[in-house]
Each structure stands twice: as C-alpha cells, then as structure tokens.
Amino acid sequence: MTRRAALFVAALAVLSLAAPWLAPYDDGLAFRDFLHAPPMRPLIQGFSAPVVHPLVLADRLEQRFEADPSRTLPLPWFGGVSDQPVFLLGADNFGRDVLSRLLYGARTSVGLALFATLGAVVIGALAGAWAGLKGGWIDDAVMRVADFVLILPVIYVVLVLRAVLPLVLPASTVFLLVAWIFVAVGWPFVAKGVRAIVAAERDREYVQAARSLGAGPGRILMHHLIPACSGHLVVQATLLLPGFILAEATLSFVGLGFPDPIASWGTMLAEAGNYNAIARFPWTLAPAVAIFAIVLATNLIAAPDRKP
Amino acid sequence: MGRYLLRRLGFALLLVLVVSSASLLLTRLAPGDITSDQALSLDPAALARMRAELGLDRPLAAQYLSWLGGVVQLDFGRSLLYARPVSTLISERALNTAVLAVVALVLATVIGLPLGVYSGSRSGGIGRATVRVLSILALSVPPLIGSLALVFLAARTGWLPVGGMTSALGADPTWAHWLGDLARHLPIPALALALPLAATLERLQAQAIEKASREPFVAASRARGLDHVQAIVRHAWPVSLRSVLGLYGVMIGSLFSGSFVVEVVTSWPGLGRLMYDALKARDLYLVAGCAASGAFFLAAGTWIADALLALADPRVRSQEAP
Numbered sequence: 001m002t003r004r005a006a007l008f009v010a011a012l013a014v015l016s017l018a019a020p021w022l023a024p025y026d027d028g029l030a031f032r033d034f035l036h037a038p039p040m041r042p043l044i045q046g047f048s049a050p051v052v053h054p055l056v057l058a059d060r061l062e063q064r065f066e067a068d069p070s071r072t073l074p075l076p077w078f079g080g081v082s083d084q085p086v087f088l089l090g091a092d093n094f095g096r097d098v099l100s101r102l103l104y105g106a107r108t109s110v111g112l113a114l115f116a117t118l119g120a121v122v123i124g125a126l127a128g129a130w131a132g133l134k135g136g137w138i139d140d141a142v143m144r145v146a147d148f149v150l151i152l153p154v155i156y157v158v159l160v161l162r163a164v165l166p167l168v169l170p171a172s173t174v175f176l177l178v179a180w181i182f183v184a185v186g187w188p189f190v191a192k193g194v195r196a197i198v199a200a201e202r203d204r205e206y207v208q209a210a211r212s213l214g215a216g217p218g219r220i221l222m223h224h225l226i227p228a229c230s231g232h233l234v235v236q237a238t239l240l241l242p243g244f245i246l247a248e249a250t251l252s253f254v255g256l257g258f259p260d261p262i263a264s265w266g267t268m269l270a271e272a273g274n275y276n277a278i279a280r281f282p283w284t285l286a287p288a289v290a291i292f293a294i295v296l297a298t299n300l301i302a303a304p305d306r307k308p
Numbered sequence: 309m310g311r312y313l314l315r316r317l318g319f320a321l322l323l324v325l326v327v328s329s330a331s332l333l334l335t336r337l338a339p340g341d342i343t344s345d346q347a348l349s350l351d352p353a354a355l356a357r358m359r360a361e362l363g364l365d366r367p368l369a370a371q372y373l374s375w376l377g378g379v380v381q382l383d384f385g386r387s388l389l390y391a392r393p394v395s396t397l398i399s400e401r402a403l404n405t406a407v408l409a410v411v412a413l414v415l416a417t418v419i420g421l422p423l424g425v426y427s428g429s430r431s432g433g434i435g436r437a438t439v440r441v442l443s444i445l446a447l448s449v450p451p452l453i454g455s456l457a458l459v460f461l462a463a464r465t466g467w468l469p470v471g472g473m474t475s476a477l478g479a480d481p482t483w484a485h486w487l488g489d490l491a492r493h494l495p496i497p498a499l500a501l502a503l504p505l506a507a508t509l510e511r512l513q514a515q516a517i518e519k520a521s522r523e524p525f526v527a528a529s530r531a532r533g534l535d536h537v538q539a540i541v542r543h544a545w546p547v548s549l550r551s552v553l554g555l556y557g558v559m560i561g562s563l564f565s566g567s568f569v570v571e572v573v574t575s576w577p578g579l580g581r582l583m584y585d586a587l588k589a590r591d592l593y594l595v596a597g598c599a600a601s602g603a604f605f606l607a608a609g610t611w612i613a614d615a616l617l618a619l620a621d622p623r624v625r626s627q628e629a630p
Contacts, residue, residue, distance in 0.1 A: 151610070152327070155565040156583070156602060160331055160595075163587035164338035246450050250569050253452065254584060273456060273573060275470045279463035288453045296448035 002231050004301050005238040009114070012241070012294070016110035019103040024076035024086065027104035027263040030094045036063050036281045037091040039098075042075060050075055054084045090283035093271055101263040102286050108264035109287075110294075112175055113244035116182035117237050123183060124190025125233060129221055131191070132198030143195065146188035154185050158247055162256045171262045178251065182244050189240060193232045198225050238302060242295045249291060265291060316614060320607030325379075328600035332375060335592040336368055342388040342590050362388055375593065384600065385593035389586060394597035397582065402601055404473060405571070405578035407490075409563050411498045416505035416559075421552070423506075424513025428548075429521060429540045439510065446507035451566035455500035455573040462496055469493055471575040497574045501566050505559055512555055516548035523547065546620075553617045560609030564602060 019027075031037075034055065042050040051074055053067040076086055085091075089098040131142035149157070161181045169177070201207060202225065210220050245265070251257035252266020253273065260267060265287035272284035341364050343355055350358070359365050366374075378385055384394040427439040449457070462468040469475055474489045520526065521544040529539045568580030575581075583598035585591075 151323075151561065151606065153561045153564040153568075153602070153606065155568055156580075156599075159568070159584065160334060160587065160599070163584075164334045166339050167588075246452060250452055253569075254572055269452075269456065273459075275459060275463050278456065278460045282460055282464075285456060285460065288456050291450070292448055292453050295450060295453075296445070299444055299447050 002234045005234050008297060008301055009237060009241065012110050013114055016106045016114065019107040023097075023100035023103040024088075025097045025100040027101050028096070028261055029100070030096050031085050031091065032095055033057065034065075034085060034087065034091045034095045035093060036284075037065050037087050037095070038281075039090040039283050040067070040087055042088065043072070052086055052088075055087075089286050090281070092268070092284050093277070093281075098268075098283055098286050101268055102265075102290060104263040105265045105268055105287060106290070108175070108258060108262060109245055109248050109266065112179055112248050112264075113182075113241050115175075116179040116186065116244045117240045119179060119183035120186030120240055121190050121233055121237050124187035124236070125194050125226060125229065127187060128191035128194030129198045129225055129229075132195040133202055133217060133221065133225070135199070139195070139199075142191065146191050149185060149188045150192075152185075154243070155247060155250060157185050158182070158251065159254075159256065162251060167256070168259070171258055174258055178248065178257065182247060186240050186244070190233065190236045193236065194229045197229045197232060201225055201228050235302070238298055242291075242298045245291060245294060249287070312618075313611070313615065316611055320604070320611060323607050324600050324603045327603040328379070328596045329372070329376070331599035332592055332596035333368070333372065335587070335590060335595045336371065338590065340590055341592075344590065375596070379600075384597040387586070387591055387594040387597075389589045389591040389594060394593050397594065398579070398597050398601050401577060401579045401582045402605070404576065405567055405580065406605075408494070408497055408501065408570070408576060408578060409567055411494055412501035412505065412567075413559070413563065415498055415502035416509055419502070420506035420509030421513050424510040424552075425517055425540065425545060427510065428514030428517030429536070429544070439514075443507045443510045446503045447511070449503055450569075451500050451504065452569045452573065454503050455497060455570045458496045458500050459573060468495060470496065473577055497567075497570045497576050500570050500574075501563065504566075505563070508559070509552065509555065513548065513552050516551045517544055520544040520548040549620050550617070553613065553620055556616070557610045557613030560606060560613065563609075564606060 037055055040052040040055065042052055044050045051072040053069050054071055054073050055065040056068045058064045058066040073084055073086055075088075085097065087097050087099070089102065092098055092101065127142055127146075131139040158181055161184070162178065165177060207220060207224055210224055215223070248257060248264065249266035249269055252264050253270045255270065257266045258264045268284070268287045272278060272281070272287075278285065341359070342362065343350075343358050343364070356365070363371065363374075375385055382395070384398070386392065387394050387397055390397055423439050423443070427436045427443075430436040459470050462470045469492055473493055474486065475493075517540065521540060523544070526539050526544050529543045530536070534542070564580075567578060568584070570576065571578040571580040572584065579598060579601065583595065583602070586594035586598060
C-alpha cells in the first residue's frame, strides 16, 4: 500500500503542475457568446483525430444551444486555431471552459493540499519525534496539545481561523495562509503515530548501536527513527490529502477561500451550487466528480489488502 | 466508573470554556468589528458613539472579564447582529441542527449496522460483494459532494423540495402539516450526512463481526446446535459491538463538521450557518456562544458514547475504575 500511495500522490502532483500544458484555454478566458454552453461530444471517425460539431445558440432567452451537424471543429490539442471554442465539459456562467478551469483549479486545490500535507507531515513528524525521544513533560505537553486539536471538529477550527483574518487578500497570500491553517489542524494526525513509533524504537538495538558509535540525537532521528516511521508518514499523507482538498472546497464554497477569478475547485462549486443552476447546468459540478474520484482512489488505496 | 465519568465531565466543562474564550478573543483581535460595514456611511463621531453603546471600545481584558462573569451565570450576552440574547438564538438553531444530526445518525445506524453484520458474516457471494462496493462508493461521498449531488437529483426530478427546513406554509399550519413538510425537507440533508457515516459503520461492523465469529464461543454455540444466523446475532454481534460503539464517539465530531457544509448547501437553518454568519459579521458574543454550544454538544456526544461503551462492555468499566 505504501508504494501505491506514493505513486498516487506523485500522479496528483504531476497533474496539478501540468495544468498550463494540458488545458485547452486560459482559465480566465470568457467566451461571451457561450454562457452555460453544454458539453460537446467528440466524434471519432476512423483513425483521424476526433472532432466536434460546433454549437449554435438556438434560443438566447432560454440559453439553449444546438449542435450544427453540417460543420466540424478539430479538438484544440489536435488542430490549428479555430474561431469557435470547443467545450468538452461545457462552459460556466461566464462562458469559461469548465475543462480548462478544472485543470487550472487542480493546480490551486491539489497544489494547496499537497503543500499543506507536506507541511503537516514535516511538522507532525518533528513534533512527534521530539516528544517520543525526549519523553517526560515535553512528551506530555506536545501530546496534550495534539489531543486537544484532534477532538475539535476540523472544519470549524479552519473556519474560525480563516474568518478572523482579513477577508479580502490577494490569491497568493490566501494560498499560504490557508495552507498554514491546514498545517495547524493536520499535524497532530501525523505526530501521534510518529511519537508512538519513536517511543517504541528508541531503545531498540539498532538505535543503541548508533548511539554507542557516537551518533548524536539529530543523526539518530534523521537516519534511524524517521525512516522507521516512513510507512506511517505515507499513510497519513494519503489520508490528509483528500481531507485538505475537501477543506479548500468547503472554504471557497462558503466564500472564505480564494477570490473569484481564481480557478479552484471550491470557487467553481460555489458558482455552480445554486439550486436552479445545478438542475440546468450539471456539467458545472465537474469539480465535485473530481473530488469524488480522488477520495475514492484514496479509499481504495487505504482499504486493507485481504488475502482469503 | 462514577469517578471516571465525573473526570470526563470536568474535562468537558474545560473544553467548553477554552473553546468559547478562544473564539471570543480571536474574533475580538481580528481586524474590523460589527460596525465596519457602516464605517463608510457614518461619520466618525457617530461610529464612535455606536461602538461605545455596543461596548466595543472597552479594553480587551475588561470586555472578556465581563463576558466571563455573565457566562458563569449562564448569560452569554446579546447578539450584536440580531439584537437578541445569544442563548435564545442558539437554542432555536441548535434544535434544528440536533434534528438533522440525530436523524442522520439513526439513518446511518439503521443502514450501516445490519449491512455490516450481513457482509461480515458471509464468507463470499454476490451479496457481500455488492455491499462492499456500495460501501466503498458511499465512503467516498463526503457531505459537501453528497449534498450537491442530492440537490441536483431533487432539483432535476422534482421528487423532494430543495432548500430550507420548511416551505412557506401560510399562517398557523397544523402540527401534522408542519411535520409532514419537515419530513419532506429532511431526507436530502440527512442522507448527505448519513451516507459516509453508514459506510464507515458498515465497514467497521463487518470487520468486527468477522473477528468475533472466529472466537471459540461462537464455534461452541454452533456445536450446541444453534444455526448460523442465531450464533452470529446472539453471540458474535454483542461482542463485536465494543469497537463499533467506540466509533460513535469519533463520529460526533465528523457529524458536526459535515452538518456545517450540509447546512450551507441546503440552506438548513442550523448552528453551523449561525456561526458562519456571526463570524462574517464579527458578532463576537454570538461566535463565542456558538463555539460554546458546539463544544458542549461535542463533549456531550463523546460522554454519551463513552457511557454506552462502559455499559456494553464490562471490561471497560473495570479498566477505568481506579
């Protein structure tokens, strides 16, 4: 499971960084004539590149579009530049391509979650190892704090911490700020396990051998005890990642996350999440499907391997 | 056991105090206050008078101590946003959240436990496989996604009303009418909240039953002539309950986090929404009151779960006694 989890996290990292190369359009590019345009179905004819029929506005009042079967357009990745946009996942309320925004949104949402996971794992590992190695009152104090954070409902803590900070901030500041808030609520999940492992391992023979050879506490920690926790660290990272993605979506959904023009899965859902719009333009819920897929993948990875 | 529960009670009170004080202080220290919205339209003198009337110009320590003095007498102050006592506001909204949470918890239990007992006591077959696949799928639908999906389904099909807790019923609706309307608004938020919990319960119950049915006393009861179903229900299941009941304490927290999102998506007038509105308006007494009641419910939930655990399993009682 450790290998599969590491592969999964790496794949998500690549996906979230590759948005500018994968996305057909810029995330802010609005096609004013195509508000809420529905997804176009790609047609595959033999071995040639897939094409789509362009959309024609059938009724401006109802915002109804119809495909024009007499003409075809190449997909943006295969053909040259065409005058009409191709929406594989439809367009949102500003006429922006949902697929492009989904990919750019992955850069924001998954990128933020990866950053926060890394932070939580590093800080949790250090705090847990410190508590486990020192023992005594330091151990008690660190674990009391960790326990206290653990019993609080995470989303409320995030909400309060975010809400007491200035509400209107530039996107890069929001990114760092929210990431640090996530680290603050995420580290105890890592720290508790690391502390238990370190406390159990610190008197084992290999650690004593290292100590008798003159290794200092820093070297013992980095070369012997942290590697002993690597399995736990990977598992916790896999569990924290979808939680953070979801937390970002929740924060942005209620308007405390990223400001509007920034594409993130939460801001996309916030724009989609109104009762009338949901029923008529379900393709704007694409980020919800993406989050579902990531959580499902995590659950499949984390499900215990059972041998009959 | 009594001393153990008493110690937990003390811890719960401490939790309520720390959480509400921290949220009050954080909101007070945050930039801006309840008057910030009017700051552009009012002249500075009027603004200062308004702040003085609301008691926002006092130093932090004085403000905090007078609030704390009220709390000791169970007076949580007045909401600056709604101009009503915090305690009445909260008791209204907390009831709504409690309805939602209890229904979701019951739903999760009714769906999750029997399916878990079923899939855990089978060694294979299509039924068990179906339950497992459904359970993994439901586990992957967090409340945010679940409520959006259910709202989509309801809005598309028109089967259930979307949004709010009741529709406009006109003046003086009868009790039955009101209850029927509530029952039609409940399924979407409650299901969105219950699905992942039901899946968690099913998975854990299945594992616990599998483990318990390998115990020698189950084999012994089979040897005495009980059939498979009876042996599972009467002997394996009570033993497996210990780990399942332990989960309920943990689930209270996720129920709270989940209900916030569900309340926002489905416009359910609950505690989560109230807290969110209070936070945005910098209504510090209301924020502190919401945090206090949230912490109270959290502590009460874990306390009840612990007590149930102690009732169900004599080993816990004897362990915690000293």
